[in-house]
Amino acid sequence: MLVLTRKSNQSIMIGDDIEITVLSVVGEKVRIGIQAPQKIPVFRKEIYLEIHSEAGTSPDGSRPARVAAGADAGAHDGVAAEAAVRRITR
DSSP: OOOOOOOTTOEEEETTTEEEEEEEEETTEEEEEEEOOTTSOOOOHHHHHHHHHHHTOOTTSOOOHHHHTSTTTTTTHHHHHHHHHHHHHO
């Protein structure tokens, strides 16, 4: 893990297209802004894990054995992930 120290209004770049900016620091809370191409999904980790849980996949893309054994395993992963995002973001 790379650990960086940044102050308010300072940024880091990930590749050429992703910029993360520290917007403010108040006590233990840090507000960050993320600028990334629209094609790159950005989620809080708990939402990311929920999406993969709903889709029956682990975050690394592998499948639990109980899901992989099904006849249509993976046929609706995109639908499940989209439904999870809609439900969580309401």
